[in-house]
Amino acid sequence: MCVSYRFLVYSPKCKIVDLDPFNPEAIQFHKVEDYVTCTNEELLTYVTKNDNVARLHINMSVLSSHSHKNVHCCYSNITRNLESQAPDDKIKISQCQDFTDSVIIHEQPVLVNCTNNKGFTYKNVHVAVSITKAIKDKIGRSKTKRPLSVLMIGIDSVSRLNFIRTLPSTYMYLESQGWIPLLGYNKMADNTFPNLMAILTGFDPDMSNQVCNPDTTSLGKLDTCPLIWHNYSKHGYVTAYVEDEADLSTFNYLKTGFKSPPTDYYFRPYILAAHKLGITRVDKVSYCTGPETSGERIMNLAKDFSVTFKDYPSLGFFWMNTFSHNELNSPTRMDRKVKAFLETLAKEGVADNSIIVLFSDHGIRYGKIRLYNTGWLEERLPFIYFSLPPRFKNDYPRLFNNFKTNVDRLTSPYDFYMTLQHILALGDKAFERKPSVGCPTCRSFFDEIPYNRSCEEAGISLHFCTCYGYSEIKLPKNVTLSAAQFVIDEIHHRIKSEKRCLRYKLSKVWRTAVSHSGLYSSNNESYLLVLIQTIPEAFFEATLTVTGDIAYGNFSLAGTISRTDFYNENGWCTKKLKSLCYCPKQWTKP
Structure with a gap:
């Protein structure tokens, strides 16, 4: 019997099958999960911004509607604990200062604590993106003309097919708004760290460990790692980075983290403080931190940062794990929220001057779907979509056409790295693009990718190659x-x-x-x-x-x-061999 296939990529060296997202193997596992709220009440506190002045407010209507009498509120400033041996994992909380109605806050996150003598307690953490004097000076020194900003929004462990299944409203919105997918985007290694390092440094796993040495006990090695946001910062861009799951964070999971903030706006202290509010786990991740979902905290930060700097060169990297990492259907809970977030970016004008990338690192790596061919394929083919500003097609017609040509070409995270360099070079001719160390033949998405390209030529390990x-x-x-x-x-x-x-x-x-x-x-x-x-x-x-x-x-x-099964619980007795090891049950887990 002759079986006919459709293909995402079709060349002599690479043939990637185009499976139906709702094929029989996949649909047996598909289920729409309900959005989980983290509180049954409106938030008692909120932040507004006007002319770069951020103000923390008590929502008086919430107080009156719930008959909370004699409520007393105070706020504490949150900072990194620089005296700690692990400053990326520790925070300092200042003495709580009383306030009524509202108070001006600055660039540090604040922890709010409201109580009364009848047992009512409310806690939350807020942060606002305020333009400091140092940032004003940096913007003033920028030589970039008509800056093209970059906003990278990541959702961990979502394949292209699962994106269509679990985030259908978001998917249809992207398609209707002209976002451009890369259908042949193939991960280059197993998990988040090597795939993101390929994007941010152009390094392969061996070089990442050799140069950046994230597993060392010597704090500060990651600070010298040539992450791409340092290049952007040197050329006058305002930079930001945050992830929503403190324990699973790319540079902190089994790693030392950063000694100093790696970007101008580094929101990890905010996330650490949010985790101290109390965690509600859904699908074994920190879905709720206090009264808000962790994912929405990241989207709100991304919105605040990108709107604040929409007229200035900026690079923002915002990563979410808490509604996608562990379970195939978890993203369905946040479909409406992600779509609304993207709609807000467009409404606020962020998309007018920014290249926005919505993407993942890989598909789901665990679970029963991995027993099937669709699970094998999905694990290796994450989704990735680009929104290019309206002026991009007019200003760079050749680059735009190249990008469209590359939609059905084999691409990899190393090409993404070359693309980030290319964007920087468009705004500053003095910036010299360098080949990716991990894949010297890789090239920008704005350069035409070879039609007849192999996984080896794209820097993709044979084991993870879908060609x-x-x-x-x-x-x-x-x-x-x-x-x-x-x-x-x-x-x-x-x-x-x-x-x-x-x-x-x-x-x-x-x-x-x-x-x-x-x-x-x-x-x-x-x-x-x-x-x-x-x-x-x-x-x-x-x-x-x-x-x-x-x-x-x-x-x-x-x-x-x-x-392909969850191994955190039975691989606890080793770090480097965690995925291969099964620890004896008679050993007591520390």
Whole structure:
């Protein structure tokens, strides 16, 4: 039987299948989740801004409507604890200062505490983007003419297909407003850190660890890392960075974080303070921090920052984990909120002078959908959309046409890095674009990407490459078992230095799939995808290079080994080998 496919990318070196977002494999897991509110009452406090003056208010109508009598409110300033050995994880809270009705606040976050003698308590954290004297001076020195700002909005762990399924209103809004997707955007490594480092530095994982050394106990190494926002800052751009989940943050999860704020506006102290309000976990992440959702806190910060600097050069990086990271359907809760946020950016004029990127790092990496082909594909193909200012097409017609051409070309995070350099060069001819260290052949989305491009040429690891397409294959039992045992042996080889990790036995082979024939077989090689379940229970996925006849089982490992089930609870006894290790239950977790 002949099976016909549609393709997102189609060239001699790369064929990426275009699956229906609602295909039978995916739809069995799809469910629309309800938005979860973090409080049943209106917020008692809020912030307004007028002529760069931010004011903290008590909402008197809320007080009267709920008959809260004799309420006393005070606020404390929140700052980084510079005396701490881990200043990125510690904050200082000043003495609480009384206020009634309203009070002017400055650039620091504030913690509000309202109580009365009848047991009423209200706490929240607020922050406003105020233009300080230092920022005014920086803007005044900027040489950029007609600045083209960049606003990067990230939603963790959302594939292109799951974006369509779980954020349908947002998806339809982007399509109706002319946002441009990159359909062949393929992750280059396993998780968030390497994929974002490829975007922000152009480094591959080895270079990221060597130069930036985020896992070291020597605080300050990340501060010297050549993150792209430093380039923007040197050329007069105002910069901002924040993530909503303090524990999962890209530069803090199993890492030391920054010694000094990495950007002009660094909102981590605000997020740390918000976490102290009390957390409501939904799908095992910090969905609510106090009376507000963590995701909406980030969107409000992004809106405040981008509106404040809409007439000045700025680069903002705002990342959200708390409604998408752990569960396939979690994003459905925030669909209306994300759409409304994007509509507000357009209404406030942010889109008139900014390149806005809404994107993810990868698809969902865990769960039952990963047992299927659609899960394999989705994990590797995150969604990415660009909004280009109306004037961009007129000012840069060739670049605009190149971008449109690249919609159905194979692209990677390294190309994103080259694009960020390209944008900076458009505003400042003195800026010299440099090749990505991790992918010297990669290029900007505004340069035409080669039609016939391989994953290797795009800096994408073979294990995560979607160009090769796989078909399920029923192999002889001895070959299947041989391939599965090969994967287990490779795992054991990698964990041998960690004595606390249990050794695995094969429980079940869930998938064996072979790369589509004739596409890459220049040297008598093919690729075999193997997904196994072990004892103790863990799920591993590996890509094997097969030399010669597959029946002879001449295997070698292509890249890394993916863990497709949640491993935080049973991989606690090691950091570097967390995804491969299963810790004995008789050990007491610290």
